[in-house]
């Protein structure tokens with residue numbers, strides 16, 4: 045490939061903190077809040093203008109995996125507090141006791157409040173582009189923004205970018221995960237009661253429509269409740285694309301990966317998905333308008349401003365959680381959180397701290413969908429509440445590491461677990 049040489053530059057160090065969190069999605073804003081509540085001086089860097097990641101900008105609004113199939117609760121702590129705060133301001137729609145759907149805009153406000161009340165310094169519109177590493181230890185990041193190129197330093201950093209950008213930049217090993225790329229929608233003008241009756245009474249016709257949509261080159265749509273569904277507003281979960289060729293594996297499942305699949309860390313594939321999905325979704329909505337009772341007057345209100353990336357890098361940690369361990373209900377001496385499973389009959393699983401500690405880079409923790417797990421349990425770990433749960437564990441561990449002047453790998457596990465339990469995290 046043709047290359048050019050970039051001249052060396054002096055970069056201003058604009059901030060030195062105890063803990064630096066990169067990525068302000070569910071994992072990141074919770075990690076920053078948890079660390080700041082323990083007294084750490086925390087900076088949170090986010091590339092976009094709001095917090096919440098896919099749970100706000102991606103219009104992904106169902107808070108899955110808090111409960112198991114039997115309705116037993118496995119996630120408490122800051123994720124639960126976030127839902128309580130949302131409920132208090134009318135930002136939660138509850139489709140039954142175990143199916144909470146958040147309002148995308150009010151979740152941004154709640155995330156801001158959690159961070160600012162705890163004393164987190166926010167740096168929005170800032171894209172982490174380089175890692176500052178010396179002797180295998182991460183020292184901070186270089187961010188690019190309207191203010192130019194700037195350095196932020198901290199003895200402990202947390203990668204909550206979803207894609208594991210910071211860990212990869214710092215030289216951590218990783219495996220790629222592939223799932224379909226979606227682009228969620230918000231629509232208005234839906235007659236809720238007629239649509240719900242159709243869903244209840246004609247499930248077979250709903251499934252048939254998915255097939256017709258695929259044949260027409262559209263995308264299956266999954267309309268879901270919002271706090272404003274009484275006035276016709278729904279969010280639509282979109283399964284999306286696996287590869288470039290429209291005919292490539294049309295029936296492939298969400299989690300199946302194969303050669304030629306779109307890469308979520310390739311800018312050309314991301315651009316293709318943004319353009320292609322908009323085209324297909326307009327067509328899909330039109331088919332709904334003409335075939336689904338309650339959708340006759342549907343209006344497109346918004347495409348998600350953030351593309352629906354379900355899976356990308358899994359950073360290789362000191363421990364990699366596997367299907368075998370989950371199915372065997374393995375207990376770990378360093379468990380830092382649990383979550384419920386809705387896609388298989390295993391009930392729940394535990395996350396060991398080793399999944400958050402990268403094998404190859406010191407001074408760094410990972411949180412959210414890029415932690416060290418296999419391609420089976422990622423189906424649950426990547427969901428919003430588990431991402432928040434790992435964020436709380438990483439933020440708490442980072443504050444303890446910064447306070448004690450140790451690397452994350454050396455944090456005292458008993459102290460960490462005591463603190464998490466005190467802060468409402470369910471550990472057993």
Ligand SMILES: Cc1cc2nc3c(=O)[nH]c(=O)nc-3n(C[C@H](O)[C@H](O)[C@H](O)COP(=O)(O)OP(=O)(O)OC[C@H]3O[C@@H](n4cnc5c(N)ncnc54)[C@H](O)[C@@H]3O)c2cc1C
Nearest residue numbers: 067069070071091097098108172206226352412413427428
């Ligand atoms: C279409 C779709 C449907 C889904 N459905 C559900 C569902 O029904 N229920 C459920 O619970 N979950 C669902 N999920 C999964 C869930 O939304 C995500 O996996 C979850 O949001 C992961 O949280 P995270 O904090 O790890 O990452 P993200 O939400 O991706 O947040 C990462 C944050 O980091 C920022 N960032 C990234 N790179 C950089 C950088 N270099 N510098 C600075 N900032 C950066 C991003 O802007 C973002 O704010 C769905 C996902 C998709 C895509």
